[in-house]
Amino acid sequence: MYAGRGSPGSLAPGQFERIAKALADPRRFAVLETISDAKEECPYQRLCTLFPITKATISHHLKELVSAGLVETERDGQYVHAKVIPGVLEAYTTELLRRAGRPVAQE
Amino acid sequence: MYAGRGSPGSLAPGQFERIAKALADPRRFAVLETISDAKEECPYQRLCTLFPITKATISHHLKELVSAGLVETERDGQYVHAKVIPGVLEAYTTELLRRAGRPVAQE
DNA sequence: GAATCTGTACGATGGTTTTCTAAACATCTG
DNA sequence: CAGATGTTTAGAAAACCATCGTACAGATTC
Numbered sequence: 001m002y003a004g005r006g007s008p009g010s011l012a013p014g015q016f017e018r019i020a021k022a023l024a025d026p027r028r029f030a031v032l033e034t035i036s037d038a039k040e041e042c043p044y045q046r047l048c049t050l051f052p053i054t055k056a057t058i059s060h061h062l063k064e065l066v067s068a069g070l071v072e073t074e075r076d077g078q079y080v081h082a083k084v085i086p087g088v089l090e091a092y093t094t095e096l097l098r099r100a101g102r103p104v105a106q107e
Numbered sequence: 108m109y110a111g112r113g114s115p116g117s118l119a120p121g122q123f124e125r126i127a128k129a130l131a132d133p134r135r136f137a138v139l140e141t142i143s144d145a146k147e148e149c150p151y152q153r154l155c156t157l158f159p160i161t162k163a164t165i166s167h168h169l170k171e172l173v174s175a176g177l178v179e180t181e182r183d184g185q186y187v188h189a190k191v192i193p194g195v196l197e198a199y200t201t202e203l204l205r206r207a208g209r210p211v212a213q214e
Numbered sequence: 215g216a217a218t219c220t221g222t223a224c225g226a227t228g229g230t231t232t233t234c235t236a237a238a239c240a241t242c243t244g
Numbered sequence: 245c246a247g248a249t250g251t252t253t254a255g256a257a258a259a260c261c262a263t264c265g266t267a268c269a270g271a272t273t274c
Contacts, residue, residue: 089207093204100191231258234257235256
């Protein structure tokens with residue numbers, strides 16, 4: 001499962017596209033939001049109780065988020081926790097504006 | 108064709124999701140990039156020559172970008188030009204970080 | 215070791231989306 | 245108006261994706 005962590009503040013090859021896709025599905029984004037809202041780490045089980053989808057689907061979304069390099073999972077015995085990798089989303093928005101942003105026109 | 112222009116700097120209801128989807132397809136994003144690179148406006152015809160897809164598909168992608176409120180088209184006689192609506196992408200990234208961003212942890 | 219709990223991998227399915235071809239629509243020129 | 249050029253729409257095919265059920269693997273408990 002290649003997430004592709006480049007140098008801090010930058011994105012690995014292909015990561016930009018993977019992030020864009022990961023953010024595109026509303027449910028998956030809501031999962032990311034939930035993980036992000038958690039103070040430290042977010043238990044997998046909590047995600048399962050919060051969303052009306054099966055654990056298999058949660059696992060699938062989590063995999064996509066990890067593959068995009070946005071989230072990292074950690075195993076604690078039987079349990080799995082997820083947390084947001086800091087700075088990646090910022091790097092994505094920076095790259096997004098760099099590629100498709102225009103200097104704001106003055107009237 | 109509802110694009111949903113809210114107050115400046117903010118996004119209309121549903122626009123956040125439409126933008127995320129519009130950005131998710133690599134080809135469509137490349138089209139957006141091309142429009143953004145143009146000094147003032149980008150002719151539809153140029154998009155058709157630059158990408159190895161049919162004009163019908165270009166038209167479709169353009170429609171999605173307009174529907175997301177990222178791009179605006181203007182008819183000049185037979186010709187159509189596209190240009191990026193300034194500030195929308197910035198509003199998107201701001202909202203994105205607000206919803207899923209974490210304050211960068213200090214060591 | 216067996217039973218149980220937690221999470222993942224696999225295959226199937228229904229819905230969405232990218233893309234095409236062909237036709238329609240629009241605009242200009244003679 | 246007729247033809248030529250430029251853009252959009254309609255319909256269909258193919259690829260993609262979210263979701264599910266089930267089966268499996270690892271850890272805990274009895």
